Amino acid sequence: MARAAAIPLSRLSPLLLLLLLRETGAQDVWVQVLPEVQGRLGGSVELPCHLLPPTSNVRVSQVTWLRLGVATVAAFHPSFGVHFPNPQFSKDRLSFVKASQDASADQRDATLAFQGLVVEDEGNYTCEFATFPNGTRRGVTWLRVIAQPESHAEAQEVTLGPEPVPVARCVSAGGRPPARITWISPLGGEARDTQELGPQAGTVTVISRYTLVPVSQVDGVKVTCRVDHESYEEPVLLPVTLSVRYPPEVSISGYDDNWYLGRSEAVLTCDVRSNPEPTGYDWSTTSGVFPASAVIQGSQLLVHSVDHLVNTTFICTVTNAVGTGRAEQLILVRDTPQASRDVGPLVWGAVGGTLLVLLLLAGGSVAFILLRGRRRRKSLGGAGGGSNGDRGSYDTKTQVFGNGGPVFWTPTAPGPMRPDGRDEEEEEEEEKAEEGLMLPPPPGSLKDDMESHLDGSLISRRAVYV
């Protein structure tokens, strides 16, 4: 449709268009009004209306403002003055801004002013000039009466439960038209809106309740109520911190699996999340016998010297206004410290690691020599394969060699301990080796990304190795 209309217009020559426009302007007079005017409830507003062009020599015989269904609301006659025939639009509230009894006043400006706007003033108003000799000209303005709402939001304190309940409330009172309320939240709750009559006639109060299942994770989360209204220059944002009351969620920390006879100053800590704050901590044991060597200090249990009696399960029970939570910790008392047993594996690990590094270096050198001889990819995989089982130290080596120089990319082929996708990885490693030999690889992180793309999976290279 738009296109069809555009074609004939574009066929008119610009000169002809200009002539047409000039001629309508010169020939006749017209009325200029705003299509829409907004006024505040209780406030004042002006409905502009002008007879144009100002140079025309027509005579204004009467100006009338009419409203559909109410008929004349205001009239001005150069000889008889102003008249407001309708009690709803009395001269206390309505006036002509320029045109008045004064005959010298500008009769081409029929701008009408309203005071103390009421909801009933809303409507379409016709500004009508009766002219001599050119007859009647008119324009229509839509007067809208709006009211700015008062908005506020608050959390609804709720207690942990299985059913969705309102956890926050946002109220936008006395808006006209009704405000629009939305919630900005990291949680998946839903808004339930209701409307009621506002404090002033013709206004609406919107109440939005942000509703979700009150689990403990909701406690302390910040959400925002956003209120949009045409009287606001920008949306009003009202932050709310949610509050869910829930019984203590308890865990015990401090046990390192190395409590041995005679160990001093062993401590268990009762870690608690709760709302409201805990009112009390209670420590006990499953055996019912509380070791004399253990001292309770609020959320902590201090054992000055570990003895046989500590070889039990401790229970921390925490209470708040909502309820009670508890956690248990099994304490295994050892005859001797565990650390001494750890020495063996550590030493062997170190020795093994050193050997592996040496092996890798040797393997790398061999591969390098072979490669220089044949310049064939296949030989790379063969030389690197099966050389490594220690993934922890292996990772660092890969990074260091990878950034340091091309030669040592060879040993990065997977070892026999690789958990899965061995063949694929071998191929990748070969590609990498090849890359490495031609160009020094870009620094670490980029490399990681590249692999995850090649791979087609979301597992990053680091994740596979570590």
Ligand SMILES: *[C@@H]1O[C@H](CO)[C@@H](O)[C@H](O)[C@H]1NC(C)=O
């Ligand atoms: C009044 O209208 C007539 C045609 O109806 C036109 O010729 C004349 O120019 C108009 N007067 C003015 C002042 O526009």
Ligand SMILES: *[C@@H]1O[C@H](CO)[C@@H](O)[C@H](O)[C@H]1NC(C)=O
């Ligand atoms: C006034 O006129 C406009 C446009 O013609 C229309 O959309 C609007 O509903 C009217 N308003 C009233 C109160 O009749």
Ligand SMILES: *[C@@H]1O[C@H](CO)[C@@H](O)[C@H](O)[C@H]1NC(C)=O
């Ligand atoms: C602690 O109890 C476990 C059994 O629960 C037992 O095997 C262990 O020997 C005990 N330790 C000491 C030091 O009594």
